[in-house]
Each structure stands twice: as structure tokens, then as C-alpha cells.
Amino acid sequence: MAGNPKIDSLLDEANRLFLKGKLQDAITYYDKILDDDSNHIASLNNKGYALNKLKNYDGAIQCYDIALKLDPNDLSVLVNKISSLRKKGAFTDALIYCNAILKNNPKYNIVLYHKERILFSLNSFEESIHCCDIILEDYPNNGDVLFDKSCNFAMLSRFDDSLDTLEKAISQGIQYKIKAKKTKSFEKLIGNQKFQKLIS
Numbered sequence: 444m445a446g447n448p449k450i451d452s453l454l455d456e457a458n459r460l461f462l463k464g465k466l467q468d469a470i471t472y473y474d475k476i477l478d479d480d481s482n483h484i485a486s487l488n489n490k491g492y493a494l495n496k497l498k499n500y501d502g503a504i505q506c507y508d509i510a511l512k513l514d515p516n517d518l519s520v521l522v523n524k525i526s527s528l529r530k531k532g533a534f535t536d537a538l539i540y541c542n543a544i545l546k547n548n549p550k551y552n553i554v555l556y557h558k559e560r561i562l563f564s565l566n567s568f569e570e571s572i573h574c575c576d577i578i579l580e581d582y583p584n585n586g587d588v589l590f591d592k593s594c595n596f597a598m599l600s601r602f603d604d605s606l607d608t609l610e611k612a613i614s615q616g617i618q619y620k621i622k623a624k625k626t627k628s629f630e631k632l633i634g635n636q637k638f639q640k641l642i643s
Contacts, residue, residue, distance in 0.1 A: 450476050454485060466493045484510045488520050495523065500531035518544065518551075525557045534561045552578050559591055568595040586615030594628035605629075606637050613641055 457472030473490035476483050491506030507524040510517060521540060528537035541558040544551055559574035575592040578585060589612035596605035609629075612619040623629055623642050632638040 447480070450479060450483065454489075457486070457489065461489065461493055466497055469493050481509075482513050484513055484517060484520070487513075488517070488523060491520075491527070492523055495527045495530070498530070500527045503527040504531070518548075522553055522557070525554065529557055529561050529564075532564075534564050537561050538565075550577065550581070552581060556588065559588070563591065563595060563598075566598070568598045571595045584611075584615055586612050586619055589615065590619050590622065593623075594626060597628045597632060600631070602632060602635065605632070606635070606641065609638075610641055 453472050453476050457469045457476070460466075460472060461469040470490055470493050473486040473493070476486040477490070480486075487506045487510040491503040491510070494500075494503040494506065504524060504527050507520050507527065510520045511524070514520070521544060525537045525540045525544075528534075528540070537557065538561050541554050541561065544554045545558070548554070555574045555578050559571045559578070562568075562571035562574065572592055572595045575588050575595070578588045579592070582588065589608055593605045593608035593612055596602070596608060609619070609623060613623070620642050623638075629638065
């Protein structure tokens, strides 16, 4: 099926603006497309993503819900909805979506990533570590996941495991050293010599 040249052109411009960080301008273009075709899933998804970036999580979720009525199995839209629900603090709802996707796709790493963060927020640290481990089987040097795993260990007072994992995360990039200085999960380690050496 051939695309609509007008819509394709508007979508290209909207996506260009989005990539430049001009999110409000991009939303204006997505809305122009949706005025012509209210069922345009890519525009609904991208508008939702732009709204999510602007921290308008309810607006983003509205876009995703409309798109999911059109295609309930669109994984890109589902993952973006999980992200908005998680950032909004609707952890239980986000977890339901994660588990539904993982039932058929148990190694879907982006969903596992959201799930491990949701579980951390729900103080389910052991379960969060389990999700981290599944991701790390495929991506053993993923700094974000190593950092999150280290935070989970710290919350469980497994300080040696936490510091060893934090060291691996920091070896992936200096940003984890900076992040560790600001993260509340490591408050109990402030006086620890190894921790101080890692973040200095």
C-alpha cells in the first residue's frame, strides 16, 4: 500500500524536529497528520513519545491508548506506554504490561530493563536483580544495568556485591561515577573506603 505523500512529508518534518529536540514543534506536525488521519499509528506513537519527553505522561498515555485500540499488539507503542506509566509512578500498571509482553518474549531486553527499574521502585530488589541478570547474559557490559544491579545490592545491604558491580559499571563510563555520587541507594556506603575510591 502506497503512503500518502503529504502525510509522509509531514511525518519526515515532525521526526526531524523531534530529533533536534524541538518537541513542541514536532507535536504540532504530528497533530496536522492526525487531523488528516486520526488512526495514523506512527504519529500517535511519536506524539506520545514527545509528550513523554516533556513529562506530560497522561497526554502520552492517551496517545498510546488510541494507538493500541487500533493495534493492541504494537510492541513499540506498548513499550512506550510502559515507560510513561513507570515515569508517572503507576508501577503496578506498568508491571502488568511488562509481564504480558515477557510471557511471549522472555528475553525482550528493553522490557526487562523497564521491569527491573519498576521492581526497584517497588522495593523488590531480588526480583530486580534477577531481571538485570537476564539482560547481562546477553549484554554483560551494559553500564546502566550494572549500575542498577549495584543499587539493588546496596539496598539489600550486600555491600561487597554492590561495590564489585559498581566498579564494573564505572569501567563502562565515567558517567556512572558521577551518578553514584548522587544516588541515594549508596547512602550507607558514604564512609566506605572502596566506595570513596570508586567515586573519586
